[in-house]
Amino acid sequence: MFDNRSPIYQQIAEQIRTDVLHGSLAEDEQIMSTNQYAQLFRINPATAAKAFQELVTEGVIYKRRGVGMFVAPGAREALARQRRERFFAEVVDSMVAEAKALGVPLGDVVAHIEHAGKERR
Known part of the structure; x- marks a missing residue:
């Protein structure tokens, strides 16, 4: 999944953006946790967390405390x-x-x- 052209966290964020844009991830749908990303792609959970923070800042996803991350309405x-x-x-x-x-x-x-x-x- 990852290439050497850009940092892994940016590639994760871009894949989530693409999934949202193409409808693979719907508004208010929960996305995988940082730990799930880390296990699936054998990366540091902090790398996935950095991608998530970028997407939160952009308004693409939001956090429900104690539940997880979800695709933001209007994303x-x-x-x-x-x-x-x-x-x-x-x-x-x-x-x-x-x-x-x-x-x-x-x-x-x-x-x-x-x-x-x-x-x-």
């Missing part, structure tokens, strides 16, 4: 909004800049995207 919509913003900033804006630099009309870019979208259905 899916917030994550989708953030990823859309990041998609446009990182992918679309740079694509538009590159098209302009190459002299590709934006209409051609849009037509190509629409064509590619139809082929993948």
